[in-house]
Amino acid sequence: MEYIIEMNHISWVRDGKSVLKDINWKVSKGENWALLGLNGSGKTTLLNMLNGYIWPTQGDISVLGHRFGEVDIRELRRSIGWVSSSLQEKLYGNDKAEDLVVSGKYASIGLYDKPTEEDYARAKQLMEHLRCSHLTNRTYQTCSQGEKQKLLIARALMGSPKLLILDEAANGLDFISKESLLDSIDELSKQPDAPHLLYVTHHTEEILPIFSKTLLIRRGEVVASGPTKEVLESNSLTDFFEMPVQVFWNQDRAWLSRK
Template structure:
């Protein structure tokens, strides 16, 4: 079991952000976390990364049970995170190569001298994610899509067991979005690929590689199961409290309101 939450609730500043969450992720599964803004997705991610701790319930992430046999910093070293919050913390004058190298040390900025092995690995990741052509450009000069692929390469430097992508296509045009999504397929084909957890509120971004989906609503699990079961007219109409149409083509779904 890679992740297990048993009756987990989270209270912050007197408000319940999550309530009675039950969820399991097995090795080899790739999940989508789907819900509207305010559903509790960010709070759940902060718990998985050990920034928040359960107010109630039991939580195990990558074999470590919260409150018993883990150190938060060591757990985070096994988790790759790509998020808008991380992007805002990076130094804009660092090159793409430097940013990817910093992932080996889990640091913002490059303060330790990287080994030749670190450098070779970073170059390999830049090439794998089609970033090598702009490796020497500063981060601030990159397009949004280029920045996101650099962040993914940075996250992979530490060989994470879990890779969390928190709405990574925000601000991307159609072509840049599809290029980024293609890079995720590449990652799942790697030997010892990490488990992917993809956070979104756009069903058209959900690729066939995502075997399972957790539907979150108002801080509670609305439903969970295989992606084809969850991304259906019946489930989503109930999730949104209005009738919607879901169509599938080449393993990808699209969603529109029923009129």
């Protein structure tokens, strides 16, 4: 079987410290996964590795069926969309929303190529799907945090990625903005040409039913991996968080409280 992500005995050591330790993880075609981990768990390191920005100290990794060491990483990155808060800091605040979205096709910060009418038509379509078409002609800096996140997702989709990584996409959003963003992600997953989704978070309630599998990572090690409803249960998460917690399921989402 060809996997979307395949990690076999992956470790990464920096300055003598093991940041990732013997990671084994397989994502099959048709699956959307959530990656749950606290700050400092190794999530960012793992994402940098998926994008080929760092190389494993030990182990083998394949993404979209291409084994690292046997593929041009720069070409592979064209098939991977990565939405993260760190990208927001690099963008130009005066760019218009639609120009920012179109720039995703060219993987550039700012728009230097001459886009086609088809590019803008696709950008408009993506913005409509993500419920942010009303931002047309608005500058990026005047958008709310939730609106910016939707624009970044639309930007990532301009390149028609096969894998879309949403790295703490709802971080810093108020309840209404968060739910609006999650609704848009849910709708995106149902599009016929939707990419495989990897949703990275440290909040269980953000893990939508579309994410049928979940990986728990703590201190650089996989704690649990498998069907979301089996992984996000009280005993497992009590062990994961190292404190007594209770899981309450509402609308197929896991909400936590302390015991």
